[in-house]
Amino acid sequence: MRLVSLNANEIVRAAAHWIDRGVRLDTRTFAAELGISRSTLFRRAGNREDLMGDALWYLGNGTMDHAIRVFEKENGDAVRSATGELRCLAVMRQYRSDIAGNQGFRRLLAEEPTVAIRVLTDPRGRVQPRVMAAHVNLLGRDVEAGGFVPAVSLESLCYAIVRLGEAFLYSDVLASRAPDLDAASTLLAALVEGHVPASERTAGL
Template identity: 80%
Template sequence: MSPTADEIVRSAAHWIDRGIRMDTRTFAHELGISRSTLFRRVGNREDLLGEALWYLADHTMAAAVRTWERTEGSAVRDADGELRCLAVMREYRSAIAGNKGFRRFLDEEPTVAIRILTDPHGRVQPRVMAAHVDLLRRDVEDGGFVPAVSLESLCYAIVRLGEAFLYSDVLASRAPDLGAASTLLAALVEGRVPTTPL
C-alpha cells in the first residue's frame, strides 16, 4: 500500500534522526513510490525536510513536557523555583543540540538547514513559535508569571534568541552556549536574571 503524506514525513524524520542525507530519488525508491508521487504528496525536497524537521521539533517538545510532568507533575515551578516553561524549553534545546542526525544535517547542509529552520513563512519556525506560545500560555493561566509584553511578542524573541544560540556554530562560527541561552531566556520571561546559572 502506498504511504500517506504523514507516513512519508515520519520516514523522512527518521532519516534525519539517523543522519542519512535526504536524496529524494533513494528515499522515494525505499518507500516504493515514484519521485513524482513523492512531490505530489509532500512537495519538493525542502518542503519535505521542513515537514520532517517540524515533526522532530514537535515530538522533542512533547518529550520535554512529559519529562517535566514525570518529575514535577502539574506544578508551575520546581523546588528551585524554575518556571515550567523555562525548564521545558531548556530540555527541548538540549535534546535538539544533542541530536547527532540533526547536527549532521546542519553541518553538511548549513545554508539549506538555516533557510528551512528560520524562514518566518516556512514550515518550521511559525509552528515552533505557536508551540512556544501554547507552552507559555499554560504557565500564565496557571499563575506562573505575568508577561510584560504579548505572548506572541515574547515568543518571537524567545525563538529567535534560541535560534541564535542553538545554531550559532553555523550563523556566527561560535560554539552553541545553551547555558547562556537559558539564562537570557529566563531574564526575558521573568524580567530578572536568575540567581543561579541554569
C-alpha cells in the same frame, strides 16, 4: 520496498527517521526506498525543502513533547520545579538540550548548513511558524496558572524567545561559535521573568 498507499504523514515520518539517523535526504533514493516515484513523492509531500521542513518539525514537536513529559514526571502539574524554575523555562531548556544533542540534526547542519538554516528559520516556512505556536501554547499554560505575567503579548515574547533560541542553538553555523546553551537559558529566563532567577544565575553569560 514499501507500498504506494503511503500518505503524506507516513512519508514525513519516514523522512524524519532518515534525518534522525543522519542520512542525507536524497529524494531519488528516498522515493525508491518508499516504493514510489519522485513525482508521486512531490505530489504527496512537496519539494525537498518542504519535506525536510515537515520532517524537522515532526522531530522538533516530538522533542518538545518529551521535554514536557520529563518536567511532569518530576514535578507533576506544578508551575515551578523544586528549585523554583518556571515550567516553561525548564521545558525549553530540556528541548534545546535534546535538539543540540541529536547527532542526526547536527550532521544535517554540518553537511547542509545553508539549506538547513533556510528551512529552519524561514518565517513563512514549515518549521518556524509551528515552533512559534508551540511556544505560545507552552508559555500560555504558565500565564494561565499564574506562573508569570508577560510584559508584552505572548506572541511578541515568543517571537523574541524563538529567535534568540535559534541564535544560540545554530550559532556554530550562523556565527562560527560553539552553541552556549547555558547562556541561552540565562538570557531567556531574564526575558520571560524580567530578571535572572536564582536558579539561573550560576549559568553565567
